[in-house]
């Protein structure tokens with residue numbers, strides 16, 4: 536069932552999520568709800584905390600700029616970045632920060648170790664959009680939002696555009 540996506544400045548988005556210990560029916564329902572929510576909202580990535588569940592769970596299903604699917608659904612539990620290299624810049628958006636998009640500097644490539652919904656070990660070497668998406672979603676698990684990675688100047692632009700009192704009242 537699709538859930539409401541929590542939006543900034545809701546304080547729950549600052550929470551540090553905890554590792555999943557039981558790979559049971561509750562986890563599977565959470566993953567299914569996250570997917571329904573992501574589909575309904577038009578996202579390509581979602582962390583569990585964005586629907587109010589502080590667990591280290593994220594999902595990705597990547598699309599190109601024309602909306603064509605470019606990856607299968609990835610269900611990622613208890614992820615750890617085990618290798619990172621290079622630097623890249625990409626314009627990011629977030630379902631929890633609607634209507635704001637900005638370029639963020641991130642690692643170009645990351646290797647991530649995680650568990651699937653049954654508790655099996657998985658590891659992936661990610662580059663391109665997948666690398667950005669993993670880093671964006673893992674930030675959510677650590678209570679960090681993408682605008683916190685902007686330069687001072689761009690952060691001021693965010694505060695002016697997004698936090699303007701007339702606008703925030705409508706979010």
Ligand code: Y12
Pocket residue numbers: 576577578579580581625626627628629630632633634635664667668671672
């Ligand atoms: C690259 C950059 C960022 C990510 C993280 C995942 N981000 C998203 O899935 C963002 C989705 C998004 C969707 C929106 O709504 C529609 O497109 C229908 C949206 O629209 C509004 O805010 C109005 C904003 C963000 C992964 C890879």
Ligand code: CO
Pocket residue numbers: 628629630631671675
């Ligand atoms: Co996000």
